[in-house]
Amino acid sequence: MSAVRFLARPLLASSFIIAGADKLKNADDTAEQLSPVLRRAADALPVRIEERTLARAVGATQLGAGVLYALGKAPRFSATLLAITSALNTFVEWRTADISSPEGRAARRAALLKNLSLGGGVLLASVDTAGRPSLAWRAQHLAADTAKASRRQLARADKSLHRAERAVRSAARDAVETASGVLA
Incomplete structure (x- = not known):
């Protein structure tokens, strides 16, 4: 593994690891925030699953994939999972952001750009072959x-x-x- 990958993977994964741990710790808040998306996902599943359980699953996926990516284990697969959770986070944060004031709109735009940047980074990582075909x-x-x-x-x-x-x-x-x- 190159020095750049050795440093870049944990740096990129750190945001996802912290966000995943936060989602696990605050599953009720996460379920409330993700409610519109999780309700659709829960309805699409053949078995009945609570939104809180799905929120924990999203947090655990983000945390687990972030740790795997940071360690360089299954990096393409874990980066793909992170790209999916990043898209979900981008949608939810954009949808639930406070836009009643100019500061709120600026914060929403900054959060969108941050999430898009992280999503782009993990998308690149999901196709990175680390120099191997x-x-x-x-x-x-x-x-x-x-x-x-x-x-x-x-x-x-x-x-x-x-x-x-x-x-x-x-x-x-x-x-x-x-x-x-x-x-x-």
């Missing part, structure tokens, strides 16, 4: 390399076949000449 790239290049090797093997087999044909013709000519000499 992704599985899709590896599979694509493996298929191309296999096709190339197969073409080479077919070309070699074709050359061997031509040599064998020439050898058989030559042997047949020699046999005909020998037979002609014997019969003559």
Whole structure:
């Protein structure tokens, strides 16, 4: 892991870890704040789950994914989870912000920019391969390399076949000449 990744991952994850811990600690407030979104999610699930439980699940996801990302464990997966929770936080904070005063509107805009920046950071992190090719790239290049090797093997087999044909013709000519000499 490069020094930049070693430093950047915990820095980026710290905001999510603290927010996730806060959501877990204050599950009632989180459920109230996330209520419109959680109500829809709870209604979409096949089993009945309380909004408070879903709020805890969001907080635990944010906390767990943040810790995993900070430690560099499953960084792409954890960054994807953080991007999802970041989008949720952005929506909820934008929707519930106080806009009755110019200061409130400025705070709402600042919070939006902060959340969008964090979301952009974790989106980049979710596609970062840390200098190693992704599985899709590896599979694509493996298929191309296999096709190339197969073409080479077919070309070699074709050359061997031509040599064998020439050898058989030559042997047949020699046999005909020998037979002609014997019969003559």
